[in-house]
Amino acid sequence: xxxxxxxxxxxxxxxxxxxxxxxxxxxxxxxxxxxxxxxxxxxxxxxxxxxxxxxxxxxxxxxxxxxxxxxxxxxxxxxx
Numbered sequence: 079x080x081x082x083x084x085x086x087x088x089x090x091x092x093x094x095x096x097x098x099x100x101x102x103x104x105x106x107x108x109x110x111x112x113x114x115x116x117x118x119x120x121x122x123x124x125x126x127x128x129x130x131x132x133x134x135x136x137x138x139x140x141x142x143x144x145x146x147x148x149x150x151x152x153x154x155x156x157x158x
Contacts, residue, residue: 129155
């Protein structure tokens, strides 16, 4: 599974390379703790893994599964 880097902006605020809604931004405009960033990322990945599992009905190698999950994570489940 591809893991995105959590990038420290300063000693207490972290950013991940994912898009957030305006609501998320308003809620977390002062930044996320490292633990919160990791939790949000893991929840987001699980959502996209579920999309792959729901619609792909053939056996995949681990590399194929990872690549497809990465693709869905980046462009959304509408493309699968």
